[in-house]
Amino acid sequence: MTGSWVPVALSSDLPSGTVLPARIPAGPLALWRSQSGRVAASADRCPHRGMSLSHGFVRGETLSCIYHGWSYGQAGNCLRIPAHPGLTPPEAIRTVTHPVAEADGVVWVAVGEPAATPPGLAGLVPLRSITAFVDIAAIEAAAGAKATAEGLLDAGDIRLLLSSTREGETLIHVLIAADAGPAERIAAARTAEALRRRAEDIQKKGAAQ
Numbered sequence: 001m002t003g004s005w006v007p008v009a010l011s012s013d014l015p016s017g018t019v020l021p022a023r024i025p026a027g028p029l030a031l032w033r034s035q036s037g038r039v040a041a042s043a044d045r046c047p048h049r050g051m052s053l054s055h056g057f058v059r060g061e062t063l064s065c066i067y068h069g070w071s072y073g074q075a076g077n078c079l080r081i082p083a084h085p086g087l088t089p090p091e092a093i094r095t096v097t098h099p100v101a102e103a104d105g106v107v108w109v110a111v112g113e114p115a116a117t118p119p120g121l122a123g124l125v126p127l128r129s130i131t132a133f134v135d136i137a138a139i140e141a142a143a144g145a146k147a148t149a150e151g152l153l154d155a156g157d158i159r160l161l162l163s164s165t166r167e168g169e170t171l172i173h174v175l176i177a178a179d180a181g182p183a184e185r186i187a188a189a190r191t192a193e194a195l196r197r198r199a200e201d202i203q204k205k206g207a208a209q
Contacts, residue, residue, distance in 0.1 A: 005108040005118040021054035023165040030054040034061040040074040041109045043096035119150040124175040132196045134203040142198035
């Protein structure tokens, strides 16, 4: 929804100096963290030749395209064109960027202009992320519960943070209590996998009807 935050990744999955693909309703992203630890979200397309920036690499505080090495800052402006080292790139050469925030181990990207900060997780921490090839409604049916407007779902033994990445695909962030021990973490991971399988079975049966 416009004016909302989307949980796109876990902080632990994005170390300094790395880039990974992500998605919001507006389309695919190159989610990257600079060497100093700052996170940015750029549209996953280099303005030069359209190469996916998520295939690129982080150099210092910039994201560079793997094709011809054009480099972009966190604000989306082009800072370097290797084929023309003496050129200051025009301001018109830039990628679309989105506001990013980190809270409780989750990376959130803004869609539009949210009126508030990302929701807190109230003593919960992320365990892992799972991609399920289902709609959120199928996950709700499998869990027997409804997600909140922020995407939080109480699935009994575990809590889930859901975001619809595209039609028929949902990103599930599995949340556990901050003081959970190893056995509880293993059980939570197994419960989440079982829930994903139930949701996919529900979706398949619905599509077959």
